[in-house]
Amino acid sequence: MTVNAESPAGADNTWSDLPAAQQPEWPDPEALREVTAELESYPPLVFAGECDQLRDQLGAVARGEAFLLQGGDCAEAFDAVGADQIRNKLKTLLQMGAVLTYAGSVPVVKVGRIAGQYSKPRSKSTETRDGVTLPTYRGDSVNGFDFTEAARVPDPQRLKRMYHASAATLNLVRAFTTGGYADLRQVHAWNQDFVKSSPSGQRYEALAREIDRALNFMNACGADPEEFKTVEFYSSHEALILDYESAMTRTDSRTGRLYDVSAHMVWIGERTRQLDGAHIEFAARVRNPVGVKLGPTTTAEDALALIDRLDPDREPGRLTFITRMGADKVRDRLPELVEKVTASGARVVWTCDPMHGNTFEAASGHKTRRFDDVLDEVKGFFEVHKGLGTHPGGIHVELTGDDVTECVGGGHEIFVDDLHQRYETACDPRLNRSQSLDLAFLVAEMYRDQ
Ligand SMILES: O=C[C@H](O)[C@H](O)COP(=O)(O)O
């Protein structure tokens, strides 16, 4: 593979003078400059050629030939960069991928919200507890989660920790996905600690037996077993903190184009997608495949303007629209967007984030989401695409491989009163492994019925 994007963006940085929403107020500009200069000298985390490969695969999704599974933490944390947590997350995504590929009969492009998802846009810039007001937590890349004055001061040194945490995570992900662990003949092994205790684990085990039989059949027919040994897996995160993303943006020696080498794919969030803002200018300039979140207030004109800015060549795979309308709005708001975008001739990937429009606060004070609402938004998304004859391209989910109790419902039901038991997210509630697998089975059914 041709590889690299080598030199810093320099004069090509056309976004730095534009207004950028949701940026930290770094207390010491000189300290920030030293950090970004150091980051600019660090090696890339991903290769430009890999970003191109993902863009091609997303092109297949845009054309209706594949399905995008994008998922992982709401907010990764520096103290969670451990082998167990990373393996559990990956295992869950691989299991979901196996379910969707086999039960949905569709190739699945697998992209983690992983190895860089350390920054969070927030609704409020401060948080008040017991009469004390402090800056809000903006992710481990910016400040600390602890509710103390010292922890909440934005510290640019954290951007270097973000780089190193991303590198360590990606290193392990690459080892797992190419070193034998992701071999499709391991479908049972991914489920070992899970099958007995959970209905979705048992359902998965039955599917794994079928996959095994299919693999044996293919072996007997002479298929190359090497084909199933590794899996293509890509990294993604929200490109939020532009000081970091800019420092990680390099000119590709092959093409002279800019790539953000902090992840294969980056997306722009609902709170930072202003057409005249720095984030959209940044996304327009980099050659990575890019996503944009579209919430319920998005108009068709907004969507078309985003396409003109981000995908002027109408290249399938370049732009992914990640819709997050809410279960109660998706059937009303999505059709006009899909209809007008399709009529414009653009071939974007449409994917459904059924998490961010369905958050509420439980009486206990925990932010949570109902599994049924998550499912209903995905159902609405499929219904809209079926009605319009367009392709429901994928799902984008906040999940973890651990048995947390953050979202209510699911086959192995979690009740509101259970939330406190293992509520570990640093920001928004995630599906646990069992809920994630439940969702994969249900989405596979929807896809097959489509
Ligand atoms: O993950 C998304 C946002 O960062 C999150 O929903 C914002 O949460 P807040 O409303 O608690 O700030």
Ligand SMILES: C=C(OP(=O)(O)O)C(=O)O
């Ligand atoms: C902040 C996020 O979502 P949104 O921009 O859709 O609110 C997110 O996906 O982490």
